[in-house]
Amino acid sequence: MNRIDGRAFDELRCVKITPGFAEFAEGSVLIECGHTKVLCCASVEERTPPHVPMGEGWVTAEYSMLPRANRERSRRDVSKLKLSPRSAEIQRLVGRSLRAAVDMKKLGEHTITIDCDVLQGDGGTRTTSVTGGYIALALACRKLVEAGRISQNPLKGYVAGISAGIVDDRVLLDLCYEEDSRAMVDLNCIMNEQGELIELQGTGEGRTFTVDEQQELVRLCAKGVKELIAIQKEILEQ
Amino acid sequence: MNRIDGRAFDELRCVKITPGFAEFAEGSVLIECGHTKVLCCASVEERTPPHVPMGEGWVTAEYSMLPRANRERSRRDVSKLKLSPRSAEIQRLVGRSLRAAVDMKKLGEHTITIDCDVLQGDGGTRTTSVTGGYIALALACRKLVEAGRISQNPLKGYVAGISAGIVDDRVLLDLCYEEDSRAMVDLNCIMNEQGELIELQGTGEGRTFTVDEQQELVRLCAKGVKELIAIQKEILEQ
Amino acid sequence: MNRIDGRAFDELRCVKITPGFAEFAEGSVLIECGHTKVLCCASVEERTPPHVPMGEGWVTAEYSMLPRANRERSRRDVSKLKLSPRSAEIQRLVGRSLRAAVDMKKLGEHTITIDCDVLQGDGGTRTTSVTGGYIALALACRKLVEAGRISQNPLKGYVAGISAGIVDDRVLLDLCYEEDSRAMVDLNCIMNEQGELIELQGTGEGRTFTVDEQQELVRLCAKGVKELIAIQKEILEQ
């Protein structure tokens, strides 16, 4: 049985990254994974929220979909006067994932906000937001160091995310929308370069899954994250 | 090294369940896990949201904390005019978990809403909401069958949830607030009676974690869920 | 003609009070009057709103019903993005009533917020909130004195509330929901130990009422408040 777009079961979609897409942001990237397109912008402010210890920094994320990112137009959050609960869940995940990449003491009293705006959604927008958001964050950190606003780069290491799932009882890496909408089980992993976990979210949407299946999905994700970090490095070390 | 409340590393907190605490709900339970107290109420309505296929049912959940459930008073959501993003994340988890327990065709055109209101929060409120919410759901389903409103009980099997974490490099089951606030890694599992996974959420709040550590935490959770399902059975089969 | 639950026309429902139900609040009580259950929590903060004179304190109240407190589930305020107008009216009443019990100069620069959350509503929730809220307030004041945060107890005397009404042309004390929904006239009194009035709200829902009838209802309430204050004393002086 073949995948809809001809990929092997453990093959990522084509990834295209355009750094600097938004010129005014301290760091920005347009990341495309297959037909999914997310604009990630990192903005730096010289103040931190009240819960942050003095002298330390903070990293947070916001996630939103444009109204016509999907097959059907959806109403804007502001016209419903509420942040979509799905967006709330996702932006908390992205924020936690990117905070794990940063030494808050080295960042000093700066807040970096990563805005992840989905221009087009075709599956995997939350993990694409982490992978792209990391690059925007890294570009902004580099700019802070170059401008002498902080003395050391606060990044602790690469972070990327990918999903895997069980479709028709086969495990598949990096589900596109058509696969995702038929998946029985869906698992998202955020990992570092060493293959260690930062965030793990698994959902048995169509059926329960065994611990063995869960492990197989994590292994698949580990392969995907490794490849994504290689791509991040190409962009950031060129 | 001992736990703050003297428990073994793989020991649940004391669980106390009061079914029928809210008399008007079709099903209700006050569930106490240590100092955490959650009131779970199941309400049945004869209509379903638009996305549900005709002839099928729906299960959804809402989660909220009373303003003085915690050590500090927090403002009510309504006075901030927004559902707390944390509550949004949790109620999506509880809803997905309890939907996994129900055959929507057998439920027929009914919506069951599980309200999980935290009267006191001392760690583990999201998994306690699933464990208690399942009992409220089961009581409501039983009432529907007894009243002849549906012909077959739509429940597919027991579902419960528990957390485990890594504190001072030791894995611990069922973290209380003091442990949770110092945990490096935190993992929530929702499982069925067969030890299969329904939802899995792991977060490296203080550090990354290896796949081996993740597996150890899942094993610990499986033990806890087994014990919780035994308690659910006692209540429901008495 | 007998009342639905066999009470005499001037008889209170059974009152059950559980102080300390919420362990983190400076003062808390679960008060049950018949099937009505209200959790009252008093929280102390070291700051006052802008309109309060320097050196003085403030007491305020918030009132809310859990979604399944009643025979039908109601939507949460936050999902409608507005405080229910009925809750707004009631929490203003509770706040004014409890402020009347406190010497704001003795309280000093503290705000005490009394959260009254109705877990189950079977009539009389607003007056039950005042009666229970007073105990929570008293427990919090005592704790402030014991902790040396204020030098003198700021309470000026006991305060409690009760309703009376005209049902089938008979005056009845402490209406339960079934009586309340058929009442022609409904009157709520908040009084002190001397039988003096603090708040008085009378409504001719089904018909007008004479000044004589109004006086008879106030007399009935005075009897009820006297008994409630005796119960408050038992709890607070034990």
Added chain:
Amino acid sequence: MNRIDGRAFDELRCVKITPGFAEFAEGSVLIECGHTKVLCCASVEERTPPHVPMGEGWVTAEYSMLPRANRERSRRDVSKLKLSPRSAEIQRLVGRSLRAAVDMKKLGEHTITIDCDVLQGDGGTRTTSVTGGYIALALACRKLVEAGRISQNPLKGYVAGISAGIVDDRVLLDLCYEEDSRAMVDLNCIMNEQGELIELQGTGEGRTFTVDEQQELVRLCAKGVKELIAIQKEILEQ
């Protein structure tokens, strides 16, 4: 001791009523009591809210203050995204009071909304809203009958409201702002032509009050309502 504006203790402020101030409303009146100015407009719609029995009508009220109605400008409700709790309390009172004047079966399936917008506030705006709102309501009912949209006038009798209070231990009728802001006790009465009560709200803002004092305040209000109904009649029967 004299009142600030030279009135006797039991004397109303000068009342000026301009019917038809808003030309498009089915009924409207600009009512001025001293410096208080309220524009009351009655609007008729051919549908009723869900809770109203088929074939019957409904009367409701909305109350709001213009931002510069008072000595200080206040922010608009919409800019705070919430109905002021005080307005919520008042519009519930006005709605209940005016519903008491109407036979809902005779009104048939119409909703009459009475908008009470305070152009200038100098004390007594809630009772002025009832007194003026009644005239707007009566004008709208008359228009419905004249247009043959209903066959019988649904009004059951006159309704008006007034306040009285205790200032410097003297009872005074119809408090202006300066008196109101110093009042120890404040009582609002809504009554019919027979001197029977429809709504009664008394508040011990500065001190408690005895049942005797309460009765004296009601007697004073009865005198005021009688005079206000005479003025309503002049307008409506001319």
Added chain:
Amino acid sequence: MNRIDGRAFDELRCVKITPGFAEFAEGSVLIECGHTKVLCCASVEERTPPHVPMGEGWVTAEYSMLPRANRERSRRDVSKLKLSPRSAEIQRLVGRSLRAAVDMKKLGEHTITIDCDVLQGDGGTRTTSVTGGYIALALACRKLVEAGRISQNPLKGYVAGISAGIVDDRVLLDLCYEEDSRAMVDLNCIMNEQGELIELQGTGEGRTFTVDEQQELVRLCAKGVKELIAIQKEILEQ
């Protein structure tokens, strides 16, 4: 062909101005243009928004319609929890227009808010708000000077606004509602005493319009503004 109210094509509606209608505002006016009635109140505060340079002042406007200002009742903004987009557009226009009349350095660190509340709307409410708002602003400025709160009057000159439109291919000045609702083209001008433009908004609602037509409409407006400024002068210089 005659206009509905018998006016010549270039004739203003009857203008009636009642200064001091709202007694507590620093400046106020009830302005009536035909059946359009707008209450304009100017309120002075001793602080400015963050974007204003130190030592300078600010002028802003708010615009709202009472629910029954029009032929049909409309819901209040607060009950929809959003400022009507039309009101947002208009209050930005009024604010910009009146700021053009003020020397912000002479105003010093004061904010003047002009509240324009439409009591009755019969066309031309936005330009009537500017014309009336200017008088309220001028009265407030005069009061500031008289009270010694600023040393020089900050007004730079008169400002007024009027609309013109194309109805049945004829250009008409100062459209009333019936004309406005049939107009193909609608143009609003805010001008000073010298006939110079401050704001210009033209809309081809029913068809496009040529540059020549646009110029003719501007000329017509210039005539109207001249007459309105003469009326403003009468009020302010009497």
Added chain:
Amino acid sequence: MNRIDGRAFDELRCVKITPGFAEFAEGSVLIECGHTKVLCCASVEERTPPHVPMGEGWVTAEYSMLPRANRERSRRDVSKLKLSPRSAEIQRLVGRSLRAAVDMKKLGEHTITIDCDVLQGDGGTRTTSVTGGYIALALACRKLVEAGRISQNPLKGYVAGISAGIVDDRVLLDLCYEEDSRAMVDLNCIMNEQGELIELQGTGEGRTFTVDEQQELVRLCAKGVKELIAIQKEILEQ
């Protein structure tokens, strides 16, 4: 004196148009005018709002800026729970402008929503939204015809928009952000291919402007619109 980017006073910025940028929308375009980038998506729905006559269609627009579209990050509308008044003003302009291009009878009972999301803002975003929105609209109309959902193309002709302004007393076409922020006068024109006006908005932000100056700005805009329509044609007729 030279312009900051070396353009002649009557020269447009470089325009780049990418049709089909959002693949799921019925019509879409990424339009870049200098550094301004707007994503315009047209979405078709088979229903119309209540005010639209039966058998006719409707065109509406929504406008929003991504949080980091500008030099400073701004908070999202949803986190402030209100549509920015500036966005409200602009989306009304875009909607009116594009409706002028459509024969609503030929469109039949469809609503086309044009979402204009500013990915980067460097001046002229409102007119760029009209120019790009027209292309998205045209692409969607073409798709409706090709799919046989409507029988005739409902477009009546090309529509585009441009701004001009007075900077340092010189008239300039198509202001970029740096020019715009120093402009004394700013004028936006929406025109058709015949050079007729559809919308005209002029603002004297820094000083008043004469009718002659206004005419000169309109002439400049007419030149710009002509060139923009030529570019639209290239895209749509290729």
